[in-house]
Structure formats: structure tokens, C-alpha cells
Amino acid sequence: MRVDGVRATVLAVVLAVGSVLAGCSTVQPQQRSVLADPIMQFEGDPQASAQLRHAIDNREGSYGGAGVAGGGCGCN
Amino acid sequence: MRLQLSSLVRVLIGRGHRRNASARVAGAVGFCLASALSSIGPFVPAAHAQVVQVDTAHTFYHEAPTRTNMTVYTPGVDVAATPAEWITVRGGYEADVVSGASVATKAGPAYQSVNPGVDVITTASVNDLRHSPRGGFTLRKGDVAYTASYTYGTENDYRSHSLFIGARTDAYDHNTQLEISYARNFDSVCDRVQAVNDTPPRFRALEDSSGCFSDDALRRRRPLSIDGFQASWTQAWTPTFATQLVYTAQILDGFQSNPYRSIIVAQGLKAQEHHPEVRVRQALALRFNWYLRPIKVALRVTGRVYRDTWDITSGTGELEAERYLLEGLRVSARGRFYRQTGALFWSDDYTGGDLPLGPKGQYFTGDRELSPFWSLGLGLRATYMIHPTPKPEGGRSRLLGIFTHAKLGASADAIQFDYDEYTLAGIPITNARAYILGATAGAAF
Numbered sequence: 001m002r003v004d005g006v007r008a009t010v011l012a013v014v015l016a017v018g019s020v021l022a023g024c025s026t027v028q029p030q031q032r033s034v035l036a037d038p039i040m041q042f043e044g045d046p047q048a049s050a051q052l053r054h055a056i057d058n059r060e061g062s063y064g065g066a067g068v069a070g071g072g073c074g075c076n
Numbered sequence: 077m078r079l080q081l082s083s084l085v086r087v088l089i090g091r092g093h094r095r096n097a098s099a100r101v102a103g104a105v106g107f108c109l110a111s112a113l114s115s116i117g118p119f120v121p122a123a124h125a126q127v128v129q130v131d132t133a134h135t136f137y138h139e140a141p142t143r144t145n146m147t148v149y150t151p152g153v154d155v156a157a158t159p160a161e162w163i164t165v166r167g168g169y170e171a172d173v174v175s176g177a178s179v180a181t182k183a184g185p186a187y188q189s190v191n192p193g194v195d196v197i198t199t200a201s202v203n204d205l206r207h208s209p210r211g212g213f214t215l216r217k218g219d220v221a222y223t224a225s226y227t228y229g230t231e232n233d234y235r236s237h238s239l240f241i242g243a244r245t246d247a248y249d250h251n252t253q254l255e256i257s258y259a260r261n262f263d264s265v266c267d268r269v270q271a272v273n274d275t276p277p278r279f280r281a282l283e284d285s286s287g288c289f290s291d292d293a294l295r296r297r298r299p300l301s302i303d304g305f306q307a308s309w310t311q312a313w314t315p316t317f318a319t320q321l322v323y324t325a326q327i328l329d330g331f332q333s334n335p336y337r338s339i340i341v342a343q344g345l346k347a348q349e350h351h352p353e354v355r356v357r358q359a360l361a362l363r364f365n366w367y368l369r370p371i372k373v374a375l376r377v378t379g380r381v382y383r384d385t386w387d388i389t390s391g392t393g394e395l396e397a398e399r400y401l402l403e404g405l406r407v408s409a410r411g412r413f414y415r416q417t418g419a420l421f422w423s424d425d426y427t428g429g430d431l432p433l434g435p436k437g438q439y440f441t442g443d444r445e446l447s448p449f450w451s452l453g454l455g456l457r458a459t460y461m462i463h464p465t466p467k468p469e470g471g472r473s474r475l476l477g478i479f480t481h482a483k484l485g486a487s488a489d490a491i492q493f494d495y496d497e498y499t500l501a502g503i504p505i506t507n508a509r510a511y512i513l514g515a516t517a518g519a520a521f
Contacts (some may be wrong), residue, residue: 064324
């Protein structure tokens with residue numbers, strides 16, 4: 001129970017600090033040409049990535065944490 | 077709202093009350109999404125986009141480790157139409173064409189040592205075809221998008237109904253993207269009817285899939301429910317650097333064994349594989365995507381940690397580098413390292429022997445994916461985006477007079493698995509190597 005409390009506190013602190021830092025990010029729309037390029041997408045080809053994950057998941061005991069579409073450019 | 081969210085956090089972090097965890101996650105996530113949906117009001121049609129996107133992907137998987145082999149061909153096609161900017165409707169189909177031979181009876185070195193000269197490992201041919209149609213829609217209003225979809229899966233011995241809902245929004249001048257989603261599976265697994273007074277150590281494995289999902293008195297359906305929750309935070313920090321944090325939780329409740337596989341659990345006693353019914357899984361992944369201007373390479377680094385209530389802990393590290401070779405043609409090279417511990421009830425031989433062999437409680441498995449192992453994967457991918465040549469007189473140009481753009485892709489991956497303990501009656505698996513080929517094509521018009 002105590003360990004869970006520590007975990008929850010650490011998680012809350014990380015999220016709080018992260019959200020504050022996120023607000024400090026000042027990438028302007030005209031600066032997003034690289035971020036908007038397909039080469040900077042976390043999931044550039046979602047269908048192909050899903051099939052590859054499907055094959056790998058069936059050979060491992062783990063699951064989850066897969067990437068989601070988008071590259072931080074606000075253009076999806 | 078606060079009460080519901082605190083319940084969710086307790087469930088996701090804690091390990092207690094597993095039977096109720098599924099309902100709690102479903103309730104909390106459903107409440108959050110319902111609250112979000114109710115806040116947006118009616119969708120207002122915007123300017124018509126009139127775009128249809130067609131994508132097809134094909135994956136070919138093959139491995140042939142000691143005494144077994146497996147080949148899986150997975151074709152898929154998706155069509156998405158955006159009649160107006162506020163809505164996208166999509167439908168798709170995917171299949172798995174499976175053939176090969178898998179282990180039907182698993183024994184370990186201790187049993188083999190007292191039964192010399194007897195080949196106790198048996199294999200069975202596997203031929204199956206999974207059909208999986210799917211459909212869904214996305215609604216958008218401003219910086220918020222809501223997605224709902226349904227996927228059906230059917231094969232000889234498995235049925236699946238899967239519902240998905242998700243919400244996504246942008247914040248801080250589009251430098252931040254937040255996404256949450258919830259998925260619920262209502263699955264059924266075909267199993268053999270067991271004798272009334274038998275207990276798991278005397279259960280017999282399913283012989284084949286004949287009679288499954290029919291009125292056959294020798295077959296029964298075993299339910300499996302799966303609740304999945306995911307939250308992600310994607311952040312652009314500089315014009316060339318972005319990160320993504322993804323958290324996934326999944327609760328499985330129901331039949332999770334391979335009904336066809338038998339384990340030798342004692343001298344002269346062979347039983348159907350027997351796994352716990354509840355499994356809670358959590359994963360946290362952090363990705364970095366950094367464009368290195370001097371060498372024009374995008375570098376992606378991923379770290380993932382995973383933990384579940386079957387006591388499997390794993391770590392994954394991935395590195396991928398991608399760059400343009402020509403205009404529209406980009407290539408990438410990737411490497412992946414994976415390491416996991418074994419499940420609490422994993423043993424290579426339940427009949428005994430020196431540690432780590434021997435019985436591990438009331439459960440027994442012959443699943444190598446539940447044993448401790450590591451794997452190393454290497455892969456290459458090429459993607460070619462084709463855009464029409466602009467018309468000299470201006471106006472919208474199209475490929476072949478139809479498509480606004482098209483995309484072709486090809487990939488090849490090889491993965492080497494190294495099992496610490498898993499053997500076939502004492503014979504280690506030394507050539508567990510998987511080859512995965514992929515091809516994709518897509519076009520918009």
C-alpha cells in the first residue's frame with residue numbers, strides 16, 4: 001500500500017511538472033515544417049505498424065505502450 | 077468525477093480486487109469520455125473535404141524453430157472517407173491465413189531423463205483462417221476528435237467482438253496532443269467439454285476445432301473479456317524534437333490457455349494447459365523523435381517497461397533512423413532489443429527436477445512466451461510518396477487523373493529469440509528466428 005502511494009505521488013509530480021513544461025514550449029506554426037513531415041511521425045504507417053505489432057505481440061509475454069499517430073505538429 | 081478518477085488510479089496502480097477491476101476501469105473511462113462528449117454540443121458541418129483514402133497492408137511471417145514451424149499471411153485493406161471536415165467514416169478488413177505445426181504435448185528434461193528413448197514431444201498441424209471486418213467513425217470539432225469503432229473476428233475456434241472509443245485534443249498552440257481511449261473485447265474460445273468430476277490436472281486438451289461454436293455436445297464456449305485503457309501525451313518541444321509518453325493498462329478475465337496444448341504434469345499424467353483466469357497488464361513507453369539537421373536524419377528512440385500480475389516484467393529498447401534518399405523516397409533502419417522474465421507459474425518441467433524445474437502452484441503452461449527469454453530484431457523499411465506534378469497553368473493536378481497522392485512501402489525484419497529455460501524434453505531451441513516481410517500501398521482521391 002505504501003509503495004502504491006509513493007508511485008501515485010511520483011506519477012502526479014511527473015504529470016504536474018510535465019504539464020507546466022509543456023506550456024513553456026513555444027514552437028510557432030511557421031516553425032513546424034520538420035515536425036509536419038512524414039519522417040517525424042511516431043506512427044508513419046499505422047496499418048503496417050499494427051500488423052508488425054500483431055506478429056510480435058504473439059511471440060512475447062508483453063503488450064501495450066504502442067505508439068499513437070502524430071508527430072507533435074498539431075496537424076493530424 | 078474526482079471519485080471516479082481516484083478509483084481508476086487505484087485500480088491501475090494497485091493489484092487488489094482484480095475481479096472488480098475490469099468494471100471499475102470501464103466505468104471510470106466511460107464516465108470521462110461521456111463527460112467529454114456531452115460537453116461539445118452539436119457538430120457543425122464545415123467546408124466539404126471530399127477525400128477518400130484507401131490503404132492496403134500485407135504481412136508475411138515465418139519461423140521454423142526446432143520441430144515446429146509457423147507461417148502467417150496477413151492481408152488488410154482500409155477505406156476512409158471524409159465527406160466533410162467534421163467527420164471521417166472508415167471500414168476495413170483483415171485476415172490471418174495460418175499454417176504450420178505447433179507443440180501439442182510439452183514435456184521437460186526431468187521427465188525425459190526417466191523415460192529415455194521415448195519421444196514425449198508431439199506436434200500437431202495448424203491450419204486456420206481468421207476473418208476480421210471492422211468499421212468506425214471520427215467526429216471533429218475544433219481541436220478535439222472523437223473516434224468509435226467496432227471490430228469482429230472469427231476463426232474456427234475463436235470469436236471476438238471489440239468496441240473502441242477514444243478522444244483526442246490539442247493544447248498549448250497545438251504543441252501538445254493528449255489522447256485517451258478505452259477498448260472492450262467480448263471474446264469466446266472453443267474448448268472441450270471435460271468430465272464432470274475432473275479437475276484441471278485431469279482435463280484433456282481439445283483435439284481439433286470440429287464442432288466448435290455449434291450444438292456439438294462435446295464442445296463448449298469459454299468466455300474471455302478484455303478491457304483496455306490507453307493514455308498518451310505527445311509533445312513538440314522544439315522545431316526538431318518531439319516526445320511521446322504512452323501508458324497502457326489491460327485486464328483480461330476468462331480462458332487464456334491454449335486449448336490444444338497438453339503438459340505432462342506427472343509420470344503418466346498429461347493435462348490440458350491451465351492458466352490463471354485473470355491477468356492485469358501495464359506498460360509505459362517513452363519515445364523521442366529528433367531530427368538531426370546536419371545529417372538530415374530523423375532518430376527515434378523508444379524505451380518501454382512492462383509488468384503484469386503473472387509476474388512477467390519486461391523491458392524493450394528500440395532505435396530507428398530514417399532519412400530521405402530522393403524526393404518522396406525515405407528509408408529507415410531499426411533495431412529492437414527485448415528482455416522478459418518468466419511467469420510465476422512457468423516451469424520447463426512440472427514433473428520435478430532441480431530448481432528452477434518442478435511444480436509452481438496450481439497452474440501449468442507450455443507456452444514459451446511465458447518463459448524467460450530475450451530477443452533481438454533488425455529491420456529495414458522503404459516508403460515512397462508520389463505526388464502529382466503541378467500543372468503549369470495552376471489548378472489541382474492528379475495522378476492518373478484520379479489520385480491526389482499515393483504511397484508505396486516495403487519492409488523486412490528478422491528477430492532472433494533466445495530462451496533461457498524453454499526446451500522440448502531437454503532439447504534447447506537454438507534456431508528460433510522469425511522473418512517478417514511487409515508491403516503497403518495507399519492512395520487518396
